[in-house]
Every structure is written in C-alpha cells, then in structure tokens.
Amino acid sequence: MRRRILQLSQLTIVLSGICLCSSVHALTTPHSKIISASSNNKTVRVRLTETIAxxxxxxxxxxxxxxxxxxxxxxxxxxxxxxxxxxxxxxxxxxxxxxxxxxxxxxxxxxxxxxxxxxxxxxxxxxxxxxxxxxxxSTCEVINEVDLEKYLDGLVNSEFSARWNEDAIAAQVVAARTYAYYQMLQARAANRHYDVDATIKDQVYDGSIREDFRSSRAVEKSHGIVLTLGTANAPVPLKAFYHSTCGGHTELPQNVWGNPHPGFKRAVRCEFCNRSPVYSWDVPMNGKEIGQALKAGALKGGAFPGWPKNWKQTLQKGQLLDLRIAHITPQGRVLRLRTLWADGPNAVELTISGSRFREWIGSTRIKSALFQVSAERAGKRLAGVAPPGNKREWHFRGRGNGHGVGMCQWGAKVMGEKGYTMGAILKLYYPDAILRRLW
Ligand SMILES: [Zn+2]
Incomplete structure (x- = not known):
C-alpha cells in the first residue's frame, strides 16, 4: 500500500488510495467496544423517529x-x-x-x-x-439508510451553514463525518440497528431538503477525511464532539460526562468565538423557579445522589437561602453547586452537579456550565447570601453555549474568516488527532 504524507497547515494528513479502515482496532477506554467494520460499508443508518403511530x-x-x-x-x-x-x-x-x-x-x-x-x-x-x-x-421507528457523504451534504445547513467560509465549513464537515463514522463503528460492534439519531442527541438531519451546491462542495472538498487516532495501518476515529460556542476555553469530556475519551487529552484556549451571540449571557431566577425546576428534573431523572428523603417537600415548599458554586474545572466550568433551603425549622443542603443542574433548569436557559452565580435584589448585586423577601433572585452569568468539548463552531467560523485553513482549525480544537483520508 503506497501512501503520500502531506502537511496541510500544521496538521499531518495521510492520504491513501485505499481505505485504511479494514483493520480498525479497539479503542482503549473501558466503555468502548471492539471495533471491526467492513471497509466498504459507508452507509450510515439515521434514526428519523421512533414515536409515530x-x-x-x-x-x-x-x-x-x-x-x-x-x-x-x-x-x-x-x-x-x-x-x-x-x-x-x-x-x-x-x-x-x-x-x-x-x-x-x-x-x-x-x-x-x-x-x-x-x-x-x-x-x-x-x-x-x-x-x-x-x-x-405501538409506534413505528423509521430509519434512513444513506451514503455517509450524502448524509453530510444534508447535514451542513442543519448543523451549521454553507454560507460560512469554505475552510470553516470543511473543518465542520470533517468533525461531523468523524462523529458519524465513530458512531457507525460503535453501533455495528454492539449490533444496534441504527447508528445515529437525526436530532440534537447526535447530529440534526432533515434529509436532503437543505442541500445546496455550497454544502456539496464543502463535503467534496474533504471527501473521506477523518480525525483519527492510532497508527496509519490501524486508524481509529475519535468521537469528534463539537458545540456552538466555548466561551473562551474548551473542556475535557471527563469534566462533562464523567468519563475520558481517547483523543481528548487537552482542553484549549479559544480566542475566536467572542462574536457569538451567546458568548455571554445573564439569567435571573428566583428561588421558587429554581425549586420547581429541580423538583421536576429530579422526579423525571431521579434524585441526585446524597439528597435526603424529604427532597420533594424541600424543593416544593422550602425557601432557597443560598446557592453557591462548590467546585469548578481548571477551565472554569461548574462541577458542583451547593443549595441551602429553609424547610420549616430545618436547614437542608442539596448539592448537585453542574451538568445535572444545567439539564434540569434547562440547557437553553443555562447555556453552558461556564457560569458564576450572584445573589441580588432589585437590580443591586450583593455579596454573599441573598436577602430575604420575594424579590431576591440569583443571577447566572455565563459564557458560551453547549458542553464545550472539541470544536467550537463559532470559533471555527471566525478562524475561517481570518484565513486559517481547515487543517489549522482542526489542529486547534482536536490537538491530539491525526487527519487521514480513509476513503
Ligand atoms: Zn470558542
């Protein structure tokens, strides 16, 4: 097998006329399955729905x-x-x-x-x-089996926009291709009958309705290029996470989901996304709103470990006395919050992880875990504990949108506008990966 090795910007791309993925090896994390996939099978199975009658x-x-x-x-x-x-x-x-x-x-x-x-x-x-x-x-599950490259044609204008700079789009297409390919190999190893959901759970896909010539050109430009780990003879795609706006620094997977992922050894500083409309935000909430949201979340998903038996009553009737950030990651994202409630004569403390707090309050309100909290009343910021009274509120002031792992889409967009190449963009956000053309 003859290979050419090119330097594209700072990133090495291994080009091959032959698919390199026929002997793809296992990833090394405990939750990863042995991967073996046919080198010819580039059909992705996209679950469109599972809930229609x-x-x-x-x-x-x-x-x-x-x-x-x-x-x-x-x-x-x-x-x-x-x-x-x-x-x-x-x-x-x-x-x-x-x-x-x-x-x-x-x-x-x-x-x-x-x-x-x-x-x-x-x-x-x-x-x-x-x-x-x-x-x-009693419902139908509908799956679209589609060529991976054609799937990406449809994805461009759903997950990002074909009107962005060509190198920025190509970088995003490589991330999306890599993510889908990783999921394809995992699904086949686990004998699942679909690879990805057509929703925000994986990647948003509306079929071919949003395809245009720009999206096709962006996909063609990077045809078969995947972010990989491992050797040239046994390349493995990484789970190429990406998100809207990092807010100044990306994050490591273990700080978001609890487990490390191969290919994510370093979080990186990003100085490119400050023009994002969600670069900074301020969400005020009163104690009652916070209590109701946490109660609804815990009823649906189960109480957070360590909560006392009477947590429902505390969140329903208790008064929020204090809410503080207890632990943050080195990148500044909230790992754990401590809340203190007056429940009758008792003071009850409920701690919760930053990611669960975001999920339960609503990830469209608390847009990322990169936030600070301050107690205020009538627009006046106060130090420490909020004063009593109905007008007290907690302000969540944060930066960015999304989990923060991998590529920052707004950062990639701005990098493209500033003249950075596809390779340079991917090198910044996936510094531990090697780009290879696998087909
Ligand atoms: Zn960023």
Whole structure:
C-alpha cells in the first residue's frame, strides 16, 4: 500500500488510495467496544423517529422488502403512496390510492422501502436511498439508510451553514463525518440497528431538503477525511464532539460526562468565538423557579445522589437561602453547586452537579456550565447570601453555549474568516488527532 504524507497547515494528513479502515482496532477506554467494520460499508443508518403511530412514504416505483424472507410488493413506473402502522413486531402496510386505500398487508419487521429514483419522501422531506421501518410497541421507528457523504451534504445547513467560509465549513464537515463514522463503528460492534439519531442527541438531519451546491462542495472538498487516532495501518476515529460556542476555553469530556475519551487529552484556549451571540449571557431566577425546576428534573431523572428523603417537600415548599458554586474545572466550568433551603425549622443542603443542574433548569436557559452565580435584589448585586423577601433572585452569568468539548463552531467560523485553513482549525480544537483520508 503506497501512501503520500502531506502537511496541510500544521496538521499531518495521510492520504491513501485505499481505505485504511479494514483493520480498525479497539479503542482503549473501558466503555468502548471492539471495533471491526467492513471497509466498504459507508452507509450510515439515521434514526428519523421512533414515536409515530403512522408513517406515510411516497416515491416513484417503490419496492417493499420485508423481514428475513424479503417478500416484496412493487408499483411499477408510477408514483405511489404507502401508509405503515406498527404493532408488536409487525408492520401493516397499505397503499393509498385515489379511490381509497388498498387492503392492508401484514409484514414482518423490518420493512425496507426502496426506490430506483434515488429519493423517497417521508414527513414532507426528501430522503436519499432507502427507508427502513421497525415496529416498536405501538409506534413505528423509521430509519434512513444513506451514503455517509450524502448524509453530510444534508447535514451542513442543519448543523451549521454553507454560507460560512469554505475552510470553516470543511473543518465542520470533517468533525461531523468523524462523529458519524465513530458512531457507525460503535453501533455495528454492539449490533444496534441504527447508528445515529437525526436530532440534537447526535447530529440534526432533515434529509436532503437543505442541500445546496455550497454544502456539496464543502463535503467534496474533504471527501473521506477523518480525525483519527492510532497508527496509519490501524486508524481509529475519535468521537469528534463539537458545540456552538466555548466561551473562551474548551473542556475535557471527563469534566462533562464523567468519563475520558481517547483523543481528548487537552482542553484549549479559544480566542475566536467572542462574536457569538451567546458568548455571554445573564439569567435571573428566583428561588421558587429554581425549586420547581429541580423538583421536576429530579422526579423525571431521579434524585441526585446524597439528597435526603424529604427532597420533594424541600424543593416544593422550602425557601432557597443560598446557592453557591462548590467546585469548578481548571477551565472554569461548574462541577458542583451547593443549595441551602429553609424547610420549616430545618436547614437542608442539596448539592448537585453542574451538568445535572444545567439539564434540569434547562440547557437553553443555562447555556453552558461556564457560569458564576450572584445573589441580588432589585437590580443591586450583593455579596454573599441573598436577602430575604420575594424579590431576591440569583443571577447566572455565563459564557458560551453547549458542553464545550472539541470544536467550537463559532470559533471555527471566525478562524475561517481570518484565513486559517481547515487543517489549522482542526489542529486547534482536536490537538491530539491525526487527519487521514480513509476513503
Ligand atoms: Zn470558542
């Protein structure tokens, strides 16, 4: 196997005419599974939904293939509409005709819907390649199987914008490709039937509806380039986290989710995202609001470890006396908060992690864990404990938006505008990774 090694800006890119991923090795963290994937399989399985009672699919010359026997039904040379309803491992399919619906046929899951025309319509949006429907209790789970590079074409204008500088977009595409490829290998090692969700949980994807020539050009520019670890003969993609705005410093995964991830040894200073509209923010909240939000979060997700048995009553009726940051990361993100409540004659302390506090208050309100707290009344900042009375409030003043791990999207955008190359942008935010063209 012959390889060329190029220096692109400060980052080494290993180019190869042959895919290097046929002997991909295991990652080294305890929660990582052994990775082995076909070098030819670059189809990503994107879960579009799992909660709909009825799925309608339109397309030209549709074929239905169902279960292990792969029975099929087709409508040749014409546009057709099918409705699918799911229950207990079965999918009921009926064709919607002008005169009414055809008789329903009951098919074993999964039902694959294919068109030779290249695009199918589901939920009013066009999707490439194939759709696959699984029955999940009484709802349908719909998965789009699509070529990874084409998936990225659709992703550009959902996760970022094709109008950004070309190098900034290319850097973001590499991060998105790497993230998806990592998830593909993990899912196949774990025998999962899908790789990524089409939501903020993984990467936001609306099919091909937002594709344009700029997004395709950005994907083509970086075709097959992945952020990797390991040797040239056994490259491994890292889980290329990214986020909106770091607020001045990125963060390490273990400080956000509790576990380290390979390829993230260093958090870095970022001086490029201060033009982001969410670079700084100020959220005032009174004790009642905080108590209600924490109670709702704890009822849904379980009380935080160490909370006393009467936490529900404390959060419902108690008065918030004090709220302080107890621990921060070296980068300044909140690891732990301490709250003190007056519950009848008792003072009750409830501590909570910064990430859980953010989740329960709402990650669109407390946009990142990079914040400070001050107790105030009537617009006047006070030192220490807030005064009693209904007008007391706590101000959460913070910077950035998102978890802070990996690439800062606003920083990447500004770096591109300032003339930094794709390689230089990726080198800043993923300093421990090597760029390789894997296909
Ligand atoms: Zn930044």
């Amino acid at each position: 009825r799925a309608e699919v339109r397309g030209f010359d549709l074929s239905l293939l169902a279960g292990p026997t792969r029975k099929y039904s087709t409508s040749k040379d014409k546009m057709s509409r099918w409705e699918f309803r799911c229950s207990n491992g079965k999918v009921r399919a009926l064709q919607l005709l002008e005169k009414g619906a055809s008789a329903a046929i009951e098919l074993p899951e999964p039902v694959t819907i294919h068109t030779p025309a290249g695009f199918l319509s589901f939920g009013g949006k066009p999707y490439r390649n194939e759709l696959r429907i699984y029955s999940k209790g």
